[in-house]
Amino acid sequence: MSDKSEDIIVCENVSKWFGEFRALNDVSIRVKKGEVVVVCGPSGSGKSTFIRTINRLEEHQQGRIVVDGIEMSNDIRNIDAIRREVGMVFQQFNLFPHLTVLQNVTLAPVWVRKKTRKESEQRALELLERVGIVEQALKFPGQLSGGQQQRVAIARVLAMEPRIILFDEPTSALDPEMVKEVLDVMKTLASEGITMICVTHEMGFAREVADRVVFMDRGQIVEEGTPEHFFTNPHHERTKLFLSQIL
Amino acid sequence: MATEVSQSQARAPQPGIDVPGWLRKNLFSTWYNSLISIVLLVIVFQVVTGFFQWAFTTEGWIAAASNGRLILVGRYPAAELWRPQLALALVAVLLGLSGGVWRGIAQALTIGFAGMMLVLTALWTQLPPANPPAPLTTELVLVGIAALVGGAYAAGRAGGERLRWPIIAGWFLAYPMIILILQGFGGATVPTNLWGGLMLTMLLSVSGIVLSFPLGVLLALGRRSSLPVVKFFCVVYIELIRGVPLITVLFMAQLMLPLFLPSEVRIDAVVRAVVAVTLFSAAYLAENVRGGLQSIPKGQVEAARALGLNVVKTTLLITLPQALKAVIPVLVGQFISLFKDTSLVAIIGLLDLLGVARAINTQPEWLGFPGGVWRETFFVVAVIYWIFSFTMSRSSRQIEANLNRGAR
Numbered sequence: 130m131s132d133k134s135e136d137i138i139v140c141e142n143v144s145k146w147f148g149e150f151r152a153l154n155d156v157s158i159r160v161k162k163g164e165v166v167v168v169c170g171p172s173g174s175g176k177s178t179f180i181r182t183i184n185r186l187e188e189h190q191q192g193r194i195v196v197d198g199i200e201m202s203n204d205i206r207n208i209d210a211i212r213r214e215v216g217m218v219f220q221q222f223n224l225f226p227h228l229t230v231l232q233n234v235t236l237a238p239v240w241v242r243k244k245t246r247k248e249s250e251q252r253a254l255e256l257l258e259r260v261g262i263v264e265q266a267l268k269f270p271g272q273l274s275g276g277q278q279q280r281v282a283i284a285r286v287l288a289m290e291p292r293i294i295l296f297d298e299p300t301s302a303l304d305p306e307m308v309k310e311v312l313d314v315m316k317t318l319a320s321e322g323i324t325m326i327c328v329t330h331e332m333g334f335a336r337e338v339a340d341r342v343v344f345m346d347r348g349q350i351v352e353e354g355t356p357e358h359f360f361t362n363p364h365h366e367r368t369k370l371f372l373s374q375i376l
Numbered sequence: 377m378a379t380e381v382s383q384s385q386a387r388a389p390q391p392g393i394d395v396p397g398w399l400r401k402n403l404f405s406t407w408y409n410s411l412i413s414i415v416l417l418v419i420v421f422q423v424v425t426g427f428f429q430w431a432f433t434t435e436g437w438i439a440a441a442s443n444g445r446l447i448l449v450g451r452y453p454a455a456e457l458w459r460p461q462l463a464l465a466l467v468a469v470l471l472g473l474s475g476g477v478w479r480g481i482a483q484a485l486t487i488g489f490a491g492m493m494l495v496l497t498a499l500w501t502q503l504p505p506a507n508p509p510a511p512l513t514t515e516l517v518l519v520g521i522a523a524l525v526g527g528a529y530a531a532g533r534a535g536g537e538r539l540r541w542p543i544i545a546g547w548f549l550a551y552p553m554i555i556l557i558l559q560g561f562g563g564a565t566v567p568t569n570l571w572g573g574l575m576l577t578m579l580l581s582v583s584g585i586v587l588s589f590p591l592g593v594l595l596a597l598g599r600r601s602s603l604p605v606v607k608f609f610c611v612v613y614i615e616l617i618r619g620v621p622l623i624t625v626l627f628m629a630q631l632m633l634p635l636f637l638p639s640e641v642r643i644d645a646v647v648r649a650v651v652a653v654t655l656f657s658a659a660y661l662a663e664n665v666r667g668g669l670q671s672i673p674k675g676q677v678e679a680a681r682a683l684g685l686n687v688v689k690t691t692l693l694i695t696l697p698q699a700l701k702a703v704i705p706v707l708v709g710q711f712i713s714l715f716k717d718t719s720l721v722a723i724i725g726l727l728d729l730l731g732v733a734r735a736i737n738t739q740p741e742w743l744g745f746p747g748g749v750w751r752e753t754f755f756v757v758a759v760i761y762w763i764f765s766f767t768m769s770r771s772s773r774q775i776e777a778n779l780n781r782g783a784r
């Protein structure tokens with residue numbers, strides 16, 4: 130029981146269909162508080178779909194998801210409660226182009242957490258400082274580089290003080306020279322004890338930071354384990370094939 | 377050596393003014409180009425000389441000239457002319473303030489519209505005095521507007537940012553205030569059947585856009601709603617209205633609106649016209665706004681929802697602002713066509729700018745003129761329509777340029 134309460138995310142036999150197509154097939158996983166889980170797998174294997182069910186950007190049709198003790202249901206209050214705990218960083222950043230960097234970061238604290246504008250701005254500047262772009266605070270997203278935009282997106286998520294952050298290929302849309310600046314920020318976060326689920330093909334990052342690596346294929350979790358086990362001694366043929374292609 | 381040559385040519389050769397060269401290159405480069413040029417020049421020559429011959433020999437201008445007041449405000453009583461003038465003063469102050477505070481776009485708009493007001497008022501400075509004479513002379517109004525715009529502009533610049541919200545509030549209050557000023561407190565002083573001319577045209581089009589804007593946005597959102605009933609209603613409404621010409625909606629409002637209301641309620645013709653124009657315009661506005669909403673990437677909504685914003689906040693803070701910004705040029709275009717389309721109310725008997733032109737033509741004074749004064753009055757009215765539409769489309773270009781320079 131005590132062991133169970135440490136699990137901040139519990140997925141049991143989660144299945145999801147897009148029409149006839151089964152995108153998730155009995156996915157079960159437990160993530161502990163503070164754990165960093167890297168999810169990898171071939172394109173179209175259901176990685177995005179899986180992490181998007183955790184904050185209900187996708188609705189699952191079967192199985193059970195519990196986040197920080199809140200059971201996911203169709204009740205909008207439950208969903209809102211879960212979304213307040215879970216932040217998400219997207220491949221395409223998805224910053225709000227009509228708002229300044231500072232406004233992007235303060236929007237949710239002001240309108241969802243009901244904090245005062247002043248308090249939110251102060252906190253936002255601290256966060257922007259932390260991700261190293263405080264001097265861009267008054268610019269619009271379109272005026273920043275991809276790496277800078279992604280760091281703003283991370284600051285925007287941090288401003289909501291989530292207990293969990295989901296990353297969906299955060300560095301895939303970046304030019305190679307900008308990948309490091311984003312990964313560095315993510316490494317800092319990992320070391321600070323935020324629970325992270327991170328879809329990425331940055332195997333260096335997985336080796337260094339992940340507590341666990343999960344390999345997905347065709348909507349299923351095929352294999353999971355510590356990075357050491359995963360990279361040196363994969364059991365499954367499909368995992369071996371995938372690793373041989375990517376490394 | 378080669379570098380020397382290229383250096384000496386580093387600056388592009390400055391083209392001198394070479395008229396024959398330019399003509400040859402642009403008008404007479406080939407035999408068919410020459411032919412087209414000559415034909416067009418002959419046509420232009422014919423039209424221009426014909427126009428000038430008519431314009432400088434006809435006596436008919438006197439009809440428009442001596443009806444300045446009718447053209448500007450219709451049959452509005454001379455003793456009450458201070459009302460439209462007060463309304464104009466209010467707009468002048470707000471324009472000046474906005475121009476001073478926002479610079480950029482608002483400044484261009486201020487200059488455009490203030491200039492337009494001045495030109496129009498100036499048109500009647502040289503004309504025979506109104507009969508009975510207006511309480512304020514045209515010269516005084518002219519100077520007064522210029523002074524108000526200028527003064528308010530200076531005040532806006534001095535006041536800066538903190539005047540923003542008061543000015544926006546001012547614009548919102550200005551509309552009901554102007555209506556109130558024009559009809560007099562209690563509503564009976566100057567009944568709307570006396571309103572007319574440019575004033576009525578402006579009121580109809582501004583009312584149309586101001587009232588149809590919220591309605592159009594709601595229809596656009598409704599059309600994308602997940603509730604089938606709402607969606608169905610919006611689709612039916614939009615497609616019905618877009619499928620019929622404005623004039624039919626105007627006739628419906630005139631003839632059928634009374635059927636739906638108790639017989640003792642009599643809505644005046646101007647209000648009915650406003651209702652018709654609003655209902656009509658809203659359907660088009662809805663489609664334009666929907667286009668804007670569709671252009672917003674899905675990721676925007678996902679990011680907002682993931683941050684915990686609910687559907688309403690996501691719409692109000694994220695999708696709608698971006699959608700509206702994207703369609704501003706289209707909306708200005710729609711406003712321009714609405715402005716011109718209001719001329720259809722002349723057919724249902726209102727004395728708007730076009731209705732006034734028709735009224736002038738039937739005045740007995742001009743019966744002696746060979747062929748009447750149709751050409752001259754309609755020409756004057758067309759010029760007024762053009763001045764306004766052109767100013768608006770110029771301002772819209774300015775807005776577009778400003779937006780492009782901004783965020784993205």
Ligand SMILES: Nc1ncnc2c1ncn2[C@@H]1O[C@H](COP(=O)(O)OP(=O)(O)O)[C@@H](O)[C@H]1O
Binds near residue numbers: 179
């Ligand atoms: N909205 C959708 N409608 C239909 N099919 C979808 C949708 N989203 C994803 N899919 C399908 O589900 C599968 C998994 O997609 P996704 O989770 O995006 O894969 P990954 O992130 O691993 O590349 C793919 O085959 C994709 O085509």
Ligand SMILES: [Mg+2]
Binds near residue numbers: 177178298
């Ligand atoms: Mg994906």
